[in-house]
Amino acid sequence: MAKVYKKTSGNESIALYLGKRDFVDHVESVDIVDGVIKVDPAELEGRKVWVYLACAFRYGSDDLDVIGLSFRKDIWVKRMQIYPVVGTNPANTPMQEALLKKCGDQGHPFTFTIDTNLPCSVGLQPAPEDAGKSCGVDYEVKAYIAKEADDPDEKISKKDTCRLIIRKIQFAPGKVGAGPKADISKNFMMSDKPVHLEASIEKELYFHGDPIPVNVKINNETTKVVKKIKITVEQTTEVLLYQSDKYSKTVLTEEFAEEIKGESTLEKTFTVIPLLSNNKEKRGLAVDGRLKDEDTNLASTTIIRPGMDKGMQGIMVSYKIKVNLLVSSGGLLGGLTASDVGVEVPLVLMSPKPADVPVE
Secondary structure, eight states: OOOOEEEEOTTSSEEEEESOSEEEBOSSOBOOEEEEEEEOGGGOTTOEEEEEEEEEEEOSOGGGGGGTOOOEEEEEEEEEEEESOOSOOOOOOHHHHHHHHHHGGGEEEEEEOOOTTSOOOEEEOOOTTOOSOOEEEEEEEEEEEESSSSOTTOOOOGGGEEEEEEEEEOBOOSOOOBOOEEEEEEEOTTOSSEEEEEEEESBSEEETTOOEEEEEEEEEOSSSEEEEEEEEEEEEEEEOSSSOEEEEEEEEEEEEOOOBOTTEEEEEEEEEOOOGGGOTTOTTOEEEOOSTTOOOOBOOOOOOOTTOOGGGGSEEEEEEEEEEEEEESSSBSTTOOGGGEEEEEEEEEEBOOOTTSOOO
């Protein structure tokens, strides 16, 4: 095993072991969360050891909990008793067998199955001056010592707990469909003929960081001049918990000085690459869930399967590409702006499957 993730409680009575922190949503199922907890019963004082896996929506810093404000909303929680052992456990996975060798006789395996209708890990980027954890959906494995699994009247000390944040991630499907296309014809005052604009992309899905060729066709049947082509990529984020909050942020803007004179045409491909590295200071931008301060990317598009409850997703993310023309006639035509002649096409952004993940 290349790496072991371990967290030990403050009193060193329990330790949590995981062999990985990324768990893949394969659409029909999700990787099981299999780990081991090492228990030293000497300091338990009649209490039990429990472990839970929780999917939660976080919308503030844990520091504010000390004044009685809860800034974490559990979407889904599963708990199980680890010690004393109750019932029979399923057969150990190869991962658990490897972890048990590190724990010795005090190791106790646990296994959780994540529901397929739960959201993937996603965060909302804080502003540079913001402190604490960012808002978003995350998954947490937590081991703790307590008399009961979930007694609101029982105060659990931090020294009796240990936890690790994990991620539920989804990769692009093996089959990708044809790309979308949009077109518009715009008529202008004092002109009986229009400007035709068509925009398309070759496929419906692109990987984070890959160039995206945008095909643009313009047929200018007027006597006016198209002075500029503007391409933007917008991310739309919908926060679904408590009350619906939907907003869009531009993650890329590029302008191309292409002049299309009256009664002429243009057919050209423009390449754009939306990157998180160019949007580091945009507060509220959705990003793929991250562990500590490691690099991540723009949030992947949320894929809603038939029968899924949108309200369970916490945060939904989508993208679109907008192509706009600036048309002039010796100056701006009657206050015409670039947004007056434009089309938009949907875009799906996701991460590719690594070589060791089977293709569906």
